Amino acid sequence: MVRIGVDFGGTKIEVAALSDDGAFLSRLRAPNPGNYDDAITTVRDLIDRTETATGKAESVGLGVPGSANPKTGLMRNANSTYLNGRNFAADLTTALGRPVRLANDANCLALSEASDGAAAGAKVAFAIIIGTGCGGGLVTHGRLVEGGNGVGGEWGHMPLPWPRPEEMPGPTCWCGQQGCLETWVSGTGLRRDHAATTGRDQPGEWIIGAARDGDKDAAAALDRYIGRLGRAMAVICNIVDPDVFVLGGGMSNVDELYGRLETAIRPYVFCDSWAARIVPARWGDSSGVRGAARLWQS
Known part of the structure; x- marks a missing residue:
């Protein structure tokens, strides 16, 4: 099973594919373009390239600065301020043609380290x-x-x-x-x-x-x-x-x-x-x- 993770940073966007045992199958990076529409396109294209190299992924998860309001889906508190007020997860779901899950970047750190890391x-x-x-x-x-x-x-x-x-x-x-x-x-x-x-x-x-x-x-x-x-x-x-x-x-x-x-x-x-x-x-x-x-x- 292939799982894709997206680390949406302020200066770069990284997409990686992991196997069931946590091994990296592929890692790609691109600069954060600094605007909403191009960010959607960049994430979609990186995922497409990753799946060309590794095969279709079972799931896509996204780590972002800030968080999404669980009632509205709208982003807030992101230092990439163009995300704020936008439904990033829904728009990526539309661009990719399948659902994504989104969480704060510190939450992703915690989950990673508790799964197979230092914790x-x-x-x-x-x-x-x-x-x-x-x-x-x-x-x-x-x-x-x-x-x-x-x-x-x-x-x-x-x-x-x-x-x-x-x-x-x-x-x-x-x-x-x-x-x-x-x-x-x-x-x-x-x-x-x-x-x-x-x-x-x-x-x-x-x-x-x-x-x-x-x-x-x-x-x-x-x-x-x-x-x-x-x-x-x-x-x-x-x-x-x-x-x-x-x-x-x-x-x-x-x-x-x-x-x-x-x-x-x-x-x-x-x-x-x-x-x-x-x-x-x-x-x-x-x-x-x-x-x-x-x-x-x-």
Whole structure:
């Protein structure tokens, strides 16, 4: 059986075909064209080329930024803003001549890693994307949890918990609220915090490297980042109690997170002996397309 997954990113669109055992049969990429009609055409053409190479697929799943309103099907909260207000799944169904399933990209990461990745076998797995933005996805007993309104796991737009006086009210987020996690624990948030404290705007990679080289300001920014991420993850522990956290996105490559987050989380968890595994995504940036291909199994 061939399953097709589509990872609809802000700069590129990837289509992959997977076998039943999760092996890649084909992978194709194209630039995101930046407008709705051409995006439909690009996805259709990539799928056609993939099926020419591998044979007809049993199913097509699509991972996207933002989410679809389960009542209307209309997209919302996508950073590819031309998707918002459009019924992307229905229009792709028409273009392809068969149904597709659509889910948030962080949900696809969670489903991929819970199926055969770093969280395989977990009772409760929470996947976190910490890159340019911040997102989350929840899988329980192998099944994706999207919720009644399709916003299950939308972790990036809750406020920073247990805020310090200097963290209030927090930066204004693109969503219109203040102090969202996305403004604090994304890679962009690390850069913003370092610049606000030092007056020097440096990319995240520079800050991490400088911290390792002994730069006190960079080390302090990394300390604050880990503390804030730990507090944010503790809220998830107190609500759904994951046995595994899987980290994806650019900040998931920072090795210091895996040695220090447990200590940052533990004081805020309402439990006498809390423990959970905190691991990087096994499939890296392939998790999105792999999870999309598995949407018909969830």
